[in-house]
Amino acid sequence: MQSSMMLLVLLGVPLFAAAVLAFVGDRRLAPEVNIAGSAATFAAGLGLALEVYEQGPMLAGGKFFFVDAFNIYLAVLTSFVSMTTAIFSRRYMRREREHGRVGHIGMRFYHAMFQLFIFAMLLCLLTNNIGVLWIAMELATLSTVLLVSLYRTPTAIEAAWKYFILCGVGIAQALFGTVLLYFAAEKVLGEGGESLLWTNLSQMSDKLEPTVLSLAFVFLMVGYGTKVGLVPLHNWLPDAHSEGPTPISAVLSGLLLNIALYALVRCKVLVDGSTHTHYAGNIMMGFGIVSILVASFSLLRQKDIKRMFSYSSIEHMGIATFAFGLGGPIATFGALLHMLMHSLAKSSIFFTVGHASQMHRTQEMDKIRGLFKGNPLVGWGLMFGAMAIVGMPPFGIFTSEFLILTATMKDAPLMTPFLLLGLGVAFAAIFRRVQQMVAGEVPEYQKPMKVAHVPVMLHMALVLAIGIYLPDFLSRWFHTAVELLK
Amino acid sequence: MDLQTAAQINSFLAAFVLLTAFGMLVQKRIYSLIHLFTWQGLFLSVNTAIVGYVAGRHHLYISSILTLSLKVILLPYILHALIVRLKIRKEVETVVNIPMTMLIGIALVIFSYYLTAPVREISTLITRSTLAVALATVMIGLLMMITRKHAVTQIIGFLAMENGLFFAATSATYGMPLVVELGVALDILIAAFIFGIFFFHIHTTFDSLDVEHMARLKEED
Incomplete structure (x- = not known):
């Protein structure tokens, strides 16, 4: 009973906050309401995690919700990053408003949609029904489309339109895949909502018709793969992630991509159970490795700072997809850790990038200079963020990439050079740029400003701490998740 | 109504759905395009009701009414209202290479028939043959979004x-569970709200709804 209460709070608070902020989102204290809502969500997430940790997987709300080690860790991560993003956006959005980039309605809209977006992501994670999973994913897209175009500049509108259309097309394919999945499930589990429940499906997956599931997976891969931003379905991603307000870039890159990958992995488990081959894994590995290579070479050509880090998100999602496709305990463990680390590091980078571009009033990397001297916190934040994201020790991404690389050398040695090439190129591309931006003299157009340093420091400290020492409870948690995904 | 007749009516309506799809693919006038879309929704709605009656799945009646109200009445109405407000009622879009587009459509x-063959073999439903049409x-629809350059057309x-997709759900499994159908309908409704706002934004920013104008975001070398 208590745990379903916790679940209710976890999903109810963002929804309620969205409704409230739709009316008062432009008031002076609205950012604080936003933070309070996200903090309550995070607390509920932690409480639920604690229970699942002690008592194991649970079903709630008449089997409608399902919580296990895999989704609860992502739910905690989602609510945590939303909270820090809310803290970051307090000053950031206030300044954007002073600069006249958003008005009253824009602020209301921003706050309400931010909370609705969190709700949609959490619903995605916690629902047991794969049909509802699809609906929540679409809702998460729709709630962010107009946030991408919040500034109403021609490029922002273009980016949002691309996002809307391409993700709409992509996600439609996933719905077709879900229909096929339901078709196969109905044969075994009978008609009605019960046969779309993941808990039922995963128990009976070896009885599902393999030919239908193989076909379904192609559609699911294309559909959810579009949302993960895998090459060649990635066209919308750099635009959408770079044109919107920075807090939105942080949650899009840090959270939404994870959620889409989560959906894909859930589907893969079903397909694997039915086909008993490495079919789904091979497809994911292919998409993963192509994404890593294309994204890392694209990194070299970027001039806009947010665009560059968006491409880096594609690269990292490629790594995680590749690792899930590879399968096996080490690679899966690495992939889970990688999702966590990338999410923390990338959102923290976007926070500092947001500060840096507000200080220079531009996102062009050639014009951003002298961050170390101008504002050491922003400079070092960007430097450490970049070191973490390219996978330098002792940060956590090094650990996860190392695990994935080890597993690759063992299970798919032919892929190792490609993986290394991608990682190497990404390293060079990002480092070259970041070094220019942090070093040097302060240009005269750089404006000093107060920055929100708590979110950045918190994220970086976590990435560093987990890189040095993976806490016992976390590794046990991941091991349980690895078992689930076998 | 016996099963044989029902299956025939189902195929007949499926043919019309496909016909309207082809019609939309090459229709230049935005106004006529909306009419074709309305007809397609109507065929779907009737088909769903018939399948629901024959198969004894009463939740399909709700889906049918939902389709009728959403895709035959509400969405066409919204689109109409928008093109009147934006004064693009008479706009004619240049559609390039109609024969080629038609041939790709046929391919x-x-x-689709080839792809859905395994499903047809296993299925025992009377509607199984229409999954390919769906x-x-x-x-x-996807091809149309690629080839056309007008925001409304897209x-x-x-x-x-x-x-x-809705048709596919009816053909393959006599419809998805009601909670999913309702959720999808809600998503479409929100999407309608969003593209409505978008049309205004695009129109005021680019002075046209031709998405060709939106080509600033490119990879520069």
């Missing part, structure tokens, strides 16, 4: 895809 239909409708292509 997509054949491909997939073809999805693919043609949205109609998007909605036609959604029609195809």
Whole structure:
């Protein structure tokens, strides 16, 4: 009973906050309401995690919700990053408003949609029904489309339109895949909502018709793969992630991509159970490795700072997809850790990038200079963020990439050079740029400003701490998740 | 109504759905495009009701009414209102290479039949043969979104895809569970709200709804 209460709070608070902020989102204290809502969500997430940790997987709300080690860790991560993003956006959005980039309605809209977006992501994670999973994913897209175009500049509108259309097309394919999945499930589990429940499906997956599931997976891969931003379905991603307000870039890159990958992995488990081959894994590995290579070479050509880090998100999602496709305990463990680390590091980078571009009033990397001297916190934040994201020790991404690389050398040695090439190129591309931006003299157009340093420091400290020492409870948690995904 | 007749009516309506899809693919006038879309929704709605009656799945009646109110009445109405407000009622879009587009469309239909063959073999439903048509409708909607350059046309292509998906659910499994159908309908409603806002934004920013104007975001070398 208590745990379903916790679940209710976890999903109810963002929804309620969205409704409230739709009316008062432009008031002076609205950012604080936003933070309070996200903090309550995070607390509920932690409480639920604690229970699942002690008592194991649970079903709630008449089997409608399902919580296990895999989704609860992502739910905690989602609510945590939303909270820090809310803290970051307090000053950031206030300044954007002073600069006249958003008005009253824009602020209301921003706050309400931010909370609705969190709700949609959490619903995605916690629902047991794969049909509802699809609906929540679409809702998460729709709630962010107009946030991408919040500034109403021609490029922002273009980016949002691309996002809307391409993700709409992509996600439609996933719905077709879900229909096929339901078709196969109905044969075994009978008609009605019960046969779309993941808990039922995963128990009976070896009885599902393999030919239908193989076909379904192609559609699911294309559909959810579009949302993960895998090459060649990635066209919308750099635009959408770079044109919107920075807090939105942080949650899009840090959270939404994870959620889409989560959906894909859930589907893969079903397909694997039915086909008993490495079919789904091979497809994911292919998409993963192509994404890593294309994204890392694209990194070299970027001039806009947010665009560059968006491409880096594609690269990292490629790594995680590749690792899930590879399968096996080490690679899966690495992939889970990688999702966590990338999410923390990338959102923290976007926070500092947001500060840096507000200080220079531009996102062009050639014009951003002298961050170390101008504002050491922003400079070092960007430097450490970049070191973490390219996978330098002792940060956590090094650990996860190392695990994935080890597993690759063992299970798919032919892929190792490609993986290394991608990682190497990404390293060079990002480092070259970041070094220019942090070093040097302060240009005269750089404006000093107060920055929100708590979110950045918190994220970086976590990435560093987990890189040095993976806490016992976390590794046990991941091991349980690895078992689930076998 | 016996099963034989029902299956025939089902195929007949499926043929009309496909026909309207092809019609939309090459229709230049935005106004006529909306009419075609409305007809497609009507065929779907009637088909769903008939399948629901024959198969004894009463939740399909709700889906049918939902389709009728959403895709035959509400969405066409919104689109109408928008094109009147934006004064693009008479706009004619240049559609390049109609014969080629038609040929690709036909190829997509054949491909859909090929792709859904395993499902047809296992299925025992009377509607099984129309799944290929449903997939073809999805693919043609996709093709329409790629080949057309007008924001309104792209949205109609998007909605036609959604029609195809709904049709697929009816054909393959006599409809998805009600909670899913309702959720999808809600998503479409929100999407309608969003593209409505978008049309205004695009119109005021670019002075046209031709998405060709939106080409600033490119990879520079």
